[in-house]
Amino acid sequence: MQYFVGEQEYFKGIGKIEFEGKGSKNPLAFKYYDAKKKIAGKTMEEHLRFATAYWHSFCADGTDPFGNSTIDFPFRKADKYANAIAKADAAFEFFTKLGTPFYCFHDIDASPDYEAVSEYEKTYHKIADELLVRQKASGIKLLWNTANVFSHPNYMNGAATNPDFNVVARAAVQVKNSLDVNVKLGGANYVFWGGREGYMSLLNTDMKREQEHLARFLTMARDYGRSIGFKGTFLIEPKPMEPTKHQYDYDAATTIGFLKNWGLEHDFKCNIEANHATLAGHTFSHDLQVCADHGMLGSVDANQGDSINGWDTDEFPTNIYETTQAMLVILRNGGLGNGGLNFDAKRRRNSTDLEDLFIAHIGGMDSFALGLEVAGKILEDGVIDSFVKERYSSFDQGEGKKFEDGKLGLAELAELGRSAKIEKKSGKQEYLNNLLNSYLFG
Amino acid sequence: MQYFVGEQEYFKGIGKIEFEGKGSKNPLAFKYYDAKKKIAGKTMEEHLRFATAYWHSFCADGTDPFGNSTIDFPFRKADKYANAIAKADAAFEFFTKLGTPFYCFHDIDASPDYEAVSEYEKTYHKIADELLVRQKASGIKLLWNTANVFSHPNYMNGAATNPDFNVVARAAVQVKNSLDVNVKLGGANYVFWGGREGYMSLLNTDMKREQEHLARFLTMARDYGRSIGFKGTFLIEPKPMEPTKHQYDYDAATTIGFLKNWGLEHDFKCNIEANHATLAGHTFSHDLQVCADHGMLGSVDANQGDSINGWDTDEFPTNIYETTQAMLVILRNGGLGNGGLNFDAKRRRNSTDLEDLFIAHIGGMDSFALGLEVAGKILEDGVIDSFVKERYSSFDQGEGKKFEDGKLGLAELAELGRSAKIEKKSGKQEYLNNLLNSYLFG
Amino acid sequence: MQYFVGEQEYFKGIGKIEFEGKGSKNPLAFKYYDAKKKIAGKTMEEHLRFATAYWHSFCADGTDPFGNSTIDFPFRKADKYANAIAKADAAFEFFTKLGTPFYCFHDIDASPDYEAVSEYEKTYHKIADELLVRQKASGIKLLWNTANVFSHPNYMNGAATNPDFNVVARAAVQVKNSLDVNVKLGGANYVFWGGREGYMSLLNTDMKREQEHLARFLTMARDYGRSIGFKGTFLIEPKPMEPTKHQYDYDAATTIGFLKNWGLEHDFKCNIEANHATLAGHTFSHDLQVCADHGMLGSVDANQGDSINGWDTDEFPTNIYETTQAMLVILRNGGLGNGGLNFDAKRRRNSTDLEDLFIAHIGGMDSFALGLEVAGKILEDGVIDSFVKERYSSFDQGEGKKFEDGKLGLAELAELGRSAKIEKKSGKQEYLNNLLNSYLFG
Amino acid sequence: MQYFVGEQEYFKGIGKIEFEGKGSKNPLAFKYYDAKKKIAGKTMEEHLRFATAYWHSFCADGTDPFGNSTIDFPFRKADKYANAIAKADAAFEFFTKLGTPFYCFHDIDASPDYEAVSEYEKTYHKIADELLVRQKASGIKLLWNTANVFSHPNYMNGAATNPDFNVVARAAVQVKNSLDVNVKLGGANYVFWGGREGYMSLLNTDMKREQEHLARFLTMARDYGRSIGFKGTFLIEPKPMEPTKHQYDYDAATTIGFLKNWGLEHDFKCNIEANHATLAGHTFSHDLQVCADHGMLGSVDANQGDSINGWDTDEFPTNIYETTQAMLVILRNGGLGNGGLNFDAKRRRNSTDLEDLFIAHIGGMDSFALGLEVAGKILEDGVIDSFVKERYSSFDQGEGKKFEDGKLGLAELAELGRSAKIEKKSGKQEYLNNLLNSYLFG
């Protein structure tokens, strides 16, 4: 199959996106992403494990806090269920034309929401069956799904951390069903993003109790998931703020501390979003590295923010400095395991041409492919890694090694310090920045 | 003794600062801080445990990245040792005139630095003896001391996290001696502030190894401290950035996660600085609450930042909203234990009158005293705490209680959720903000 | 009339909000705002000229980028026109119960939007007639209106700065009609807020040409307004970013520079919003002062932002430090002229009780009333103003005066400088901060 | 002459830096900067007009707010005057080895400061003579000089905006002498950077009077400069904050508005520093474009900031996205005129190898050279510029043209708008971002 087409073709005039390589002027072709090209023993496709996000690409219509919908979806139908089916057709057509082997969704991205729980559940499972049909037909796989327990007004004060037990229970409905659906669809991971899990004001909040509830809820979800045969990774997606004034999963370090505090670190890892890292005052690669250092790098929401604007702009990644440094962390980590690079990114609301959705994704895929290529070269050359290794070499043997191995006491260490010969050793930051440019630009 | 005077009186014309109460127009009197006044069963003095910081008040001379020294110290002497003695005299005169029962210092604030370790050590202990004499004479106590392992060029690449083992060992000299001095002076706490413990660039940094070294170093310091009879609390002071691009002890959550990861949470707590919390994207009260929730609120560096400027302005605290909300957390925490409120704050470099040092501290003390008074009233009234308790009351019995107690599985919870009746419950944030104003302004 | 009631009473159970004064525990009463109380020769009402904003209070339903509507309006009707009439009834009931003598609106807040221009126009004028009836019945006046030329997808690339002339012309329809309606309703001011007047990316933008178009458009609007008898002030509301990445009216200084550049400074002034000033890196009082210094302080959007969150939170003002410092600028400016304090503020989306809308506004009004009272006291005492005047007194006579009067050349000035005696003069910032607290807290 | 050597060679072992081109692994060679290579009719050297900054490169010793000096200068001498001469020798050796045809300095970078004015003046002129000798010997030219009226404690409350007339006069001494020296050395520009021209607190500041003094001072300096034959451009360097809480020359728009307000726009232009633009909430290219649009782009301080850290990090530019977009603005502006690219950048304080100073500059020069090359290609291709031109084409004729020419009134425009056909036109931002990458990476 060239690409999936459902009841009708929605992205007419756009065929399978091909690799044309550097120099191509075709906006609908890849310049750097060559799926089957091998880097360090694996194909680009295997390294990058790209996923398309259902919500931004097939649900979000350009509405923003100051403006109405600008995006027309060719598949839109008045009937909720028919709309969901047409959307699924369009989505799989898009996945296969574009060539992202995975996809991700929230329950109510893919399946309509209903006030009546039974209708929600029944429809969700029906839609899941339909998605499964399309997965089989297309070979596309589910990277992860999640439950949207933040948009409905029920969740305005939180979901698992809501002060009202009824809401916590209501959130469990969506999470349980989403886990059921995940297992049905063979999801590689299951995600929690704490949309409203945070506070608007400390004056009305018992932060400790809310976090205990969150830990309890996650534990229950973990146990349930394992009980129904979910073998994948549970993922937490950190974000510092927005929509709440302060979110509990602030950043990677906070999230990992929380997970370890509650004994969840063996089932849970982090899903790092670039734009969330930067909003928290870190670089993207910093938060990736924090996860890698704890063995908790699960997956990535591949987007970029705006260094000037203090909200979640969720732009498609195009900055090759960032993709290269991200891929360096990922390659050194031995890859993403069963995680992937999910484009939690939206075209700008004034990017209204049908092709813009493709162009935006092509840019994101090309950017990570180029980042992978450069990072691969850097690691192959080994100049930077050798430089770093050498920098710490005084700990590789002798007293330094004893220090690392815990065989020195402070008094002994101080005694060594009394006669230590200290030479000024340059950090060579400008040299390394120039070197990075020479990998990027030849 | 009215106040301590050493070899000579340095702050002539300024006597003991008295409480004159509201309406006083005397800039050299307290309007709100009435040391012996009781709030909730303890005197203000016992609650607030104010400390003066040696570095800002008796060392920092107004130099900034764009300008030279502006502050003249009346005690300054050419000879290093004589200068240290005169400084100690001036400091204890200041403590006792002002009425801060505690003080804090870095090794080289109080005692001169020397390239020769033996001279550094010998002098440090001599100066410590001199400080002890003055402590006894004045009744002033040591809240904490610490080692400055960030100013000397040796530490330009870090101290405990330096890539060069020699530097790590050299840092141990200062930490060991500072612990020895702490025990001699009966310090209530010992502080680590990770001046250069962070990175300037990820390109030249092995973050994991550096953090392992940090943990190792802290463990050794803990063991040594305990071995020599230190019974107080070890404190870590979080800060997100500055002087390094990214500091390892980013904020309270990161620091607590780190301490727990390495089994240090029983000996270590956090020293929260207001300005560092805000630089990390949190409110001051947020970071205090995070510590309180983990039983790890150790002490406080009482200052304030500028919401517009992105560096560590270390201003004296004058914002009563912030002091009130801080004191709410502290009172609910049952106080600061053996911690205190240390003014890690500096007058502006153009506040060059001798009296400005007093006025600045008076403002800080008055601000926390007023915050304490308002917080005490809020807790006594109980309106806010009752509101919050009521908000979570669905977890106090029935199914909510079972949820908290871990007696529900996700499927059961979801089953409850299927029939949950959810009422919209206002968070009442504007009501609470207005209420807070009514406590503050009558 | 106690308060206005239209076809039916919408805020039942809430009567006219009364002044009860300090110590009142009634959340639905004023503690500080005593409309007829005189401060410095004018009543609070005359000083503050409060306005309610139609959009936040009667249109915005709690939708945010991550969540659906949470706010139920008691007046909502399915029919667009009937809804507008009911909304007007509710609004005037609210204005009169609350006691804000002014109101403000965008065209499509008050009157329905239609794709057909003629229907839009016809309905707008009909609704204006209805508003006029209610103005007369209630005594409420129009502080300003404006045209919403940013929400409709037509404006996704800008209104007056749209690259497509057709859109510019379409925007003119709304502005022209809004000016017509303004004159009909006796509006005191007319506002431009540059919703989409800015850029998303410099790569696709001709900033110079867009700004020339903006100037042209404003000039035409000014000329048209004057031609139909508009005697009030045209206002520009600066904002640095959001919804566009970069807005042209970044802050007060940028806006004033733009207006002067195009000769618009005699008809236009600034409408300063607190939250926009802080997003631009200024304090609220800074941007007010910039306007006052240029004689261009027109009106105020009275709200507050969150020092941590980098988007437009539009909170109700409750910070008395900010309101006091704002009122200091306003009082020194001789008041707001025909401007006022408009609450461009929204209750949090989880403040869903009907009374919350009142409570939020009461808090805002009380906060500015208290700020006015404190500012009035500060100016009456004159201590701060005398301090500042004295600080510059060397320019009041002698060579300093000659410098100010332009009677010295640089060489002469340098010659004076060669023998200048410079004494260190403290800026006394801590003293002034403490003094401010003593005005605020007694 | 290969390169200048004074009394002795200071950078031994480092010769003239040569262009080796892409692929070179030599950290002491250029990879992209090929001085004589032609781009769009001019050599790289002519386009870029690089300057070395005296202060960062030969004065700043690594001291930061938390640490002592780390950088050893090979030329340092105990005697102030001898030190200045040796520094000049080292500087010209550096300029000529590196190949920056221009340099820049503050008075007290190059010449020692003295409390006695006459000694300051006399020495300054002697040093200027020495610099002139070296200029002639080497062919290096002065891009600009300036007066440091911010470091000395005299200026702690401002220089031209100091509340004390004596300080204003004292500042005039330095400015007058610096102008005299500028003329002697044939400086192409003269710069004002408002180090302390701003406020620490609005409570003690008369902002209006201070800005009037600033305008007066600049006017006097302009008149004096012209009177002694200075034909170059006066430059103002905007910066939003640091060292003061709020600087008057906040950003390009503020500065241009100020200059126009006081009739200084014909003699003054802006010197835009990348890191200052970003601290003010703009991109570097934004502030350059603002200047270009007003015909006021004078010169550039070529550095880069850190998107995470909120202070002036003054890093060497290495981000090719930023240099490319900067060069696009500069090329479209027809170049920098008599301005240039001055490296107001400092190596990190732990970059302590002698060669690091060269490596850092090489990286900066290569980055702008590569940016120039890419920008030249973009303009030569014309794809982006055509895209933008086309986007605004509705204003090139017909009614759109009449609008631009001021031949339409608002009522006419609205009448056109009543029947305007509006098509949705994509902004194509993702397409343009991808296109930019394809120019950068092939």
Ligand SMILES: [Co+2]
């Ligand atoms: Co995400």
Ligand SMILES: [Co+2]
């Ligand atoms: Co996001």
Ligand SMILES: [Co+2]
């Ligand atoms: Co600090």
Ligand SMILES: [Co+2]
């Ligand atoms: Co501190």
Ligand SMILES: [Co+2]
């Ligand atoms: Co706003």
Ligand SMILES: [Co+2]
């Ligand atoms: Co507004």
Ligand SMILES: [Co+2]
């Ligand atoms: Co700078």
Ligand SMILES: [Co+2]
């Ligand atoms: Co500069």
